[in-house]
Amino acid sequence: MLVTGGAGFIGSHTCVELLAHGHAVVVVDDFSNSSPAVIDRIDKAAGRPITALHEGDLRDSSLLRSVFEAHPIDAVIHFAAKKAVGESVELPLEYYDVNVSATTSLLRTMLAHGVRELVFSSSCSIYGQTSTVPLGEAEPAAPTNPYARSKWFCENIIADACRRYPELNAVALRYFNPVGAHSSGLLGEDPRGVPNNVMPYMMQVAIGRRPELQVFGGDYETPDGTCVRDYIHVMDVADGHRVALSQLEPGFSVFNLGTGVGTSVLGLVAAFREACGVEIPARVVSRRPGDVAMLIADPARAASAWGWRTTRDLHAMVRDAWEFQRLNPYGYEAGLVVGSGQ
Numbered sequence: 001m002l003v004t005g006g007a008g009f010i011g012s013h014t015c016v017e018l019l020a021h022g023h024a025v026v027v028v029d030d031f032s033n034s035s036p037a038v039i040d041r042i043d044k045a046a047g048r049p050i051t052a053l054h055e056g057d058l059r060d061s062s063l064l065r066s067v068f069e070a071h072p073i074d075a076v077i078h079f080a081a082k083k084a085v086g087e088s089v090e091l092p093l094e095y096y097d098v099n100v101s102a103t104t105s106l107l108r109t110m111l112a113h114g115v116r117e118l119v120f121s122s123s124c125s126i127y128g129q130t131s132t133v134p135l136g137e138a139e140p141a142a143p144t145n146p147y148a149r150s151k152w153f154c155e156n157i158i159a160d161a162c163r164r165y166p167e168l169n170a171v172a173l174r175y176f177n178p179v180g181a182h183s184s185g186l187l188g189e190d191p192r193g194v195p196n197n198v199m200p201y202m203m204q205v206a207i208g209r210r211p212e213l214q215v216f217g218g219d220y221e222t223p224d225g226t227c228v229r230d231y232i233h234v235m236d237v238a239d240g241h242r243v244a245l246s247q248l249e250p251g252f253s254v255f256n257l258g259t260g261v262g263t264s265v266l267g268l269v270a271a272f273r274e275a276c277g278v279e280i281p282a283r284v285v286s287r288r289p290g291d292v293a294m295l296i297a298d299p300a301r302a303a304s305a306w307g308w309r310t311t312r313d314l315h316a317m318v319r320d321a322w323e324f325q326r327l328n329p330y331g332y333e334a335g336l337v338v339g340s341g342q
């Protein structure tokens with residue numbers, strides 16, 4: 001199995017899940033937004049090593065060819081992409097180039113080597129500014145920024161390829177808000193620079209690297225006025241990939257990966273206090289442009305098609321995220337804290 005972007009947040013946790021279920025895993029990553037130190041952590045968390053690591057960019061077709069020639073690859077899980085919404089507005093061409101060109105390059109190489117199974121990392125951000133709650137897969141796509149549009153374009157490119165090459169089967173997984181960490185504390189979310197997303201930001205406040213959490217908007221039409229999201233444990237997302245692959249349908253299909261449960265920003269802060277006993281200084285500030293009030297998945301399609309459901313609740317999400325942060329206060333590069341009471 002080839003995992004592109006296998007050193008990233010969701011990629012690394014999926015590698016552990018695949019290894020734990022007996023798959024051989026080959027990783028391609030350019031480490032543009034991840035650390036080489038993650039590979040060792042994957043091996044440790046899974047209790048067995050990945051087969052091989054290839055460092056490079058998927059747009060480099062000779063690199064890809066050499067990967068497919070070196071290993072008997074039967075399926076691909078494609079995570080490698082740029083993923084910061086704000087940055088995508090600043091650098092739209094970079095986003096289309098990296099996200100879309102990597103996908104076409106990968107598809108070409110897969111077809112040339114007779115590899116027929118693809119799981120694509122998509123995002124619920126393609127639904128855009130919607131007020132539909134909960135969101136099913138039939139909701140029309142209306143992406144509002146280059147990042148989300150690049151994911152939507154990729155979904156369409158893959159669907160076109162499946163139509164043209166009937167031997168190719170693919171599934172796009174539209175994740176809601178993946179958070180949490182592997183329960184070992186070895187793997188978690190370690191963004192470069194200032195975190196964009198609420199959970200890693202909150203963890204850096206909790207560990208003392210940042211003074212407070214700014215809560216973007218307190219006047220939304222939600223129970224406490226703050227935005228509601230469907231947070232999903234990253235190990236449930238990882239499990240969703242393994243199951244999606246084992247249940248791959250002919251042609252192209254799309255599935256939401258979410259819990260169906262909504263949590264507000266202040267609800268997340270409260271859950272953290274309850275689960276970990278740490279108070280997060282939080283201050284409500286003005287809204288962040290582009291945010292929608294409420295995004296909650298309808299996870300029914302995955303439940304009925306695969307019998308797949310999430311098994312980890314909000315308590316587990318914040319507890320595991322905190323364990324990773326406590327053990328790795330400055331992230332992967334700085335190393336694990338020794339003698340942390342483990």
Ligand SMILES: O=c1ccn([C@@H]2O[C@H](COP(=O)(O)OP(=O)(O)O[C@H]3O[C@H](CO)[C@H](O)[C@H](O)[C@H]3O)[C@@H](O)[C@H]2O)c(=O)[nH]1
Pocket residue numbers: 083084085123124125147175176177196197198199201213214215216217226227228229265288291295
């Ligand atoms: O410092 C912060 C960061 C975020 N938020 C709020 O927390 C909620 C969640 O924000 P995130 O940035 O964590 O997640 P988003 O829902 O905005 O988007 C993220 O999840 C999407 C899928 O839902 C896409 O994958 C996207 O790329 C990714 O950034 C939002 O209401 C946001 O306003 C804060 O209050 N303070």
